Amino acid sequence: MIPFITSAPGKVIIFGEHSAVYNEPAVAASVSSLRTFLLVEDGAHRDTVALNFPDIKFHHEWRHSEIHQVIKLAEADGLLTKARKDTNNLSQPLVTLLEEKLLGSLKESLHFHAAFCFIYLYVCLCPNVNHVKFSLKSTLPIGAGLGSSASISVALSLAMAKLGGHIKSTESLTSADKKYINSWSFIGEKCIHGTPSGIDNAVATYGNAVLFKKEDNGSTNFQFIDNFPKIPMILTYTRIPRSTKVLVSNVRELVEKYPSIFKPILQSMGHLANDGADILRNLNDKNYNDLLELVRVNHGLLVSLGVSHPGLEIIKSLSDTMDLGSTKLTGAGGGGCSLTILKKDVTQDQIKTFKSILKEKHNYGTYDTDLGGMGCSFVSLDSIPEKDAIVIKAILEARESPREQLTKFLFSDESVLTWKF
Numbered sequence: 001m002i003p004f005i006t007s008a009p010g011k012v013i014i015f016g017e018h019s020a021v022y023n024e025p026a027v028a029a030s031v032s033s034l035r036t037f038l039l040v041e042d043g044a045h046r047d048t049v050a051l052n053f054p055d056i057k058f059h060h061e062w063r064h065s066e067i068h069q070v071i072k073l074a075e076a077d078g079l080l081t082k083a084r085k086d087t088n089n090l091s092q093p094l095v096t097l098l099e100e101k102l103l104g105s106l107k108e109s110l111h112f113h114a115a116f117c118f119i120y121l122y123v124c125l126c127p128n129v130n131h132v133k134f135s136l137k138s139t140l141p142i143g144a145g146l147g148s149s150a151s152i153s154v155a156l157s158l159a160m161a162k163l164g165g166h167i168k169s170t171e172s173l174t175s176a177d178k179k180y181i182n183s184w185s186f187i188g189e190k191c192i193h194g195t196p197s198g199i200d201n202a203v204a205t206y207g208n209a210v211l212f213k214k215e216d217n218g219s220t221n222f223q224f225i226d227n228f229p230k231i232p233m234i235l236t237y238t239r240i241p242r243s244t245k246v247l248v249s250n251v252r253e254l255v256e257k258y259p260s261i262f263k264p265i266l267q268s269m270g271h272l273a274n275d276g277a278d279i280l281r282n283l284n285d286k287n288y289n290d291l292l293e294l295v296r297v298n299h300g301l302l303v304s305l306g307v308s309h310p311g312l313e314i315i316k317s318l319s320d321t322m323d324l325g326s327t328k329l330t331g332a333g334g335g336g337c338s339l340t341i342l343k344k345d346v347t348q349d350q351i352k353t354f355k356s357i358l359k360e361k362h363n364y365g366t367y368d369t370d371l372g373g374m375g376c377s378f379v380s381l382d383s384i385p386e387k388d389a390i391v392i393k394a395i396l397e398a399r400e401s402p403r404e405q406l407t408k409f410l411f412s413d414e415s416v417l418t419w420k421f
């Protein structure tokens with residue numbers, strides 16, 4: 001089976017970030033052109049499980065025998081069996097064991113969370129896989145609100161589900177396969193940020209656009225928004241770093257301190273997401289301004305939750321001053337990215353001016369991308385000529401490879417890869 005590559009996209013939340021965590025509906029769409037790629041191949045050394053995550057300058061090797069000892073401890077009191085059965089919650093005793101025995105040396109937060117997500121999934125899904133190396137690279141900005149954590153959780157869950165024999169499909173993924181990947185990537189997201197709603201991993205697994213809702217019993221419910229309209233928009237990346245885990249826990253403190261103030265705000269966001277989904281299902285000239293209005297209101301409510309940032313307000317203020325449309329933060333906020341939905345009459349010149357002010361004055365980047373499209377996918381490198389496989393492996397293993405190069409060789413019309421999904 002080895003070598004193979006898995007992949008999963010990022011996402012944009014259009015309505016309902018943060019309120020989604022409180023079981024309110026939310027709307028998100030995949031950003032199929034911004035993706036994480038994970039190469040699984042034989043390792044260089046026997047008895048090792050190696051991680052090569054160049055985007056965050058993280059390279060790590062565990063001896064398989066060392067992991068195996070931890071697995072034996074976890075198996076002894078039935079802990080692992082329990083953890084494997086529960087895809088709604090992390091097993092705290094297993095987390096403690098992994099932290100003590102396998103993650104103790106990792107102090108840097110990005111490294112710790114990526115390794116924690118990896119090792120929890122590994123011991124649950126494919127603990128016997130040995131002499132193996134995982135190289136992971138993404139064209140998504142990391143920690144920027146576009147779902148980088150969910151895309152790595154999904155790419156890892158798909159790879160480990162294949163390695164552990166939980167997914168046997170060699171052609172397209174079945175709906176049971178996707179359900180399995182979605183459940184385990186939710187656990188991966190829990191390792192990275194504590195209390196995810198599950199919207200990001202659902203979109204990274206299934207692709208397309210969804211109206212999502214987490215139910216009170218922990219299950220998730222989502223409907224695809226078919227024929228998702230092409231909306232003229234600009235995604236702006238402030239490059240201001242932040243952590244979803246911290247932002248979500250700050251909101252929780254506020255909600256617990258002032259429930260009578262914040263619960264209605266969260267519910268209001270939920271109503272807004274439902275109304276927004278109705279508009280998006282049937283977007284036309286008459287309701288286009290309603291879409292802009294709801295985006296503006298959603299941002300205002302997010303500001304009241306304390307998850308904006310002066311750097312995001314710069315984008316909002318410029319788009320308001322230039323009368324371009326409505327801007328809201330997207331994802332967890334606190335920096336990261338914003339989404340500007342453009343009015344219908346905005347000209348190319350105005351867009352150019354907006355982008356260049358943001359670039360020159362603030363060093364912000366922008367992404368031109370469509371929403372929707374393919375969710376998680378995989379491809380075997382045995383299925384392509386060896387010379388192409390060598391090039392692709394080198395790109396995925398290299399310390400640095402530009403986003404354009406990754407996209408060109410792995411996910412463009414020029415790529416030799418035929419993804420299965």
Ligand SMILES: Nc1ncnc2c1ncn2[C@@H]1O[C@H](COP(=O)(O)OP(=O)(O)OP(=O)(O)O)[C@@H](O)[C@H]1O
Nearest residue numbers: 110113114138143144145146147148149244331332
């Ligand atoms: N390419 C990558 N390589 C290694 N680790 C990554 C990569 N992308 C994401 N991560 C992990 O995900 C974490 C960032 O997740 P976080 O949820 O804070 O941001 P995000 O998912 O980009 O934004 P949001 O959750 O708002 O959509 C990092 O700490 C890191 O551990």
Ligand SMILES: C[C@@](O)(CCO)CC(=O)[O-]
Nearest residue numbers: 017018020196197331332
């Ligand atoms: C902030 C949040 O609502 C979205 C992060 O992309 C968290 C979540 O839903 O898991």
Ligand SMILES: [Mg+2]
Nearest residue numbers: 147149150244
């Ligand atoms: Mg995330």
